[in-house]
Amino acid sequence: MGTGSIRHPQSMFHVKHPRRYNGVMDTPIKTLSIQQLEDCVKNAGLPKFRAGQILSWIYHKNVSSFQEMTNLPQAARDQFDASFPIYMPTIVDKQTSFDGSRKYLLELNDGALVETVGLPSPDGRLTVCVSSQSGCAMACAFCATGKAGLTRSLVPGEFIDQIHVVQDDYDERVTNVVVMGQGEPFANYDATLAALRIMNHPKLLNIGARHITVSTCGLIKGINTFADEPEQFTLAISLHAAHQEVRDKLMPRLASQPLKDLRRALVSYTEKTGRRFSFEYALMKNQNDSEDDLNALIAYCRGLLCHVNLIPLNNIDDSPIKPASSNQLKHWESQLQSKGIAASIRASRGSDIAAACGQLAYKRQNN
Numbered sequence: 023m024g025t026g027s028i029r030h031p032q033s034m035f036h037v038k039h040p041r042r043y044n045g046v047m048d049t050p051i052k053t054l055s056i057q058q059l060e061d062c063v064k065n066a067g068l069p070k071f072r073a074g075q076i077l078s079w080i081y082h083k084n085v086s087s088f089q090e091m092t093n094l095p096q097a098a099r100d101q102f103d104a105s106f107p108i109y110m111p112t113i114v115d116k117q118t119s120f121d122g123s124r125k126y127l128l129e130l131n132d133g134a135l136v137e138t139v140g141l142p143s144p145d146g147r148l149t150v151c152v153s154s155q156s157g158c159a160m161a162c163a164f165c166a167t168g169k170a171g172l173t174r175s176l177v178p179g180e181f182i183d184q185i186h187v188v189q190d191d192y193d194e195r196v197t198n199v200v201v202m203g204q205g206e207p208f209a210n211y212d213a214t215l216a217a218l219r220i221m222n223h224p225k226l227l228n229i230g231a232r233h234i235t236v237s238t239c240g241l242i243k244g245i246n247t248f249a250d251e252p253e254q255f256t257l258a259i260s261l262h263a264a265h266q267e268v269r270d271k272l273m274p275r276l277a278s279q280p281l282k283d284l285r286r287a288l289v290s291y292t293e294k295t296g297r298r299f300s301f302e303y304a305l306m307k308n309q310n311d312s313e314d315d316l317n318a319l320i321a322y323c324r325g326l327l328c329h330v331n332l333i334p335l336n337n338i339d340d341s342p343i344k345p346a347s348s349n350q351l352k353h354w355e356s357q358l359q360s361k362g363i364a365a366s367i368r369a370s371r372g373s374d375i376a377a378a379c380g381q382l383a384y385k386r387q388n389n
């Protein structure tokens with residue numbers, strides 16, 4: 023790790039006790055979906071439009087206390103203040119890349135840590151790479167996040183907090199979101215979807231559904247449920263191998279979700295939604311980059327409405343898994359394309375700050 027790299031001090035992984043008020047356990051407001059917040063407002067005896075006001079203060083104006091919600095009656099402010107704490111993250115570290123991307127280490131109210139990345143584009147887009155969990159339980163062999171295990175899943179508002187951090191720091195509106203940070207979003211499905219709806223809501227963050235991408239390691243139940251959601255959110259699958267035994271080695275926790283079942287779920291996803299999805303394939307030297315691996319990928323993609331993103335692996339210190347050469351990436355790209363499979367090499371972003379950490383995939387969204 024270079025100087026200034028983000029460390030994850032163990033001492034910060036403590037869980038503070040939730041605040042109690044009058045003996046009643048508080049509900050941090052950011053744990054709620056839009057629907058749940060509307061229900062709380064109703065239960066408090068307030069008209070429905072108050073829920074819209076509260077949501078707007080929290081997720082549009084990003085306030086940290088009910089007392090700032092000046093269009094709410096004072097009694098309602100006091101009532102909510104008493105039992106719905108509003109937690110804000112703290113930026114504990116920030117690194118800026120030569121290419122303009124910025125990586126933040128955020129500490130949440132209980133000390134859990136997450137990383138977030140801001141990725142500006144020359145065409146004016148500002149993409150945020152959002153984490154869905156602090157840490158990750160999937161233990162993929164090539165991923166640094168997996169090495170430390172899972173701390174906890176994030177609640178909906180903690181996804182949105184990450185967007186606000188980037189928006190405020192760049193002083194620009196966020197146009198795109200990729201849920202490609204730490205964690206497995208489909209292992210935290212309900213909170214992820216609740217967060218996506220807050221991002222997408224026209225009166226809240228107003229980010230178009232097609233500009234919001236969720237990346238999964240391939241949890242089939244999540245893919246099936248996602249296909250039934252009404253919004254046109256974009257799906258990406260971290261494939262990394264089209265041979266079962268290679269994938270089992272690289273992504274051991276996925277062994278119970280075989281490639282053939284994954285493929286069936288993806289066929290059904292496209293039948294239901296009519297939408298294309300992408301595969302992420304990080305080329306790793308002597309792991310998943312042989313001609314045999316390439317042919318397996320070609321066979322796997324044939325007949326699927328997919329785009330293959332070939333990714334240069336971020337080197338992780340102490341890992342025996344190394345990136346394949348850039349010539350190898352180009353070879354794979356041209357071979358896939360010559361077989362009629364849409365493929366591109368995804369430009370690595372923030373490679374210098376990624377090198378200091380190796381935890382996040384610094385990638386540009388291609389939609």
Ligand code: SAH
Pocket residue numbers: 164165166201202203204205206207237238239240258259260302304333334335336337338380381382383
């Ligand atoms: N759990 C989700 C999302 C988080 S990981 C998923 O697996 O898709 C985001 C992406 O970064 C995934 O495609 C993941 O495979 C990739 N990734 C992990 N470690 C990497 C590394 N060292 N180099 C490049 N990409 C990596």
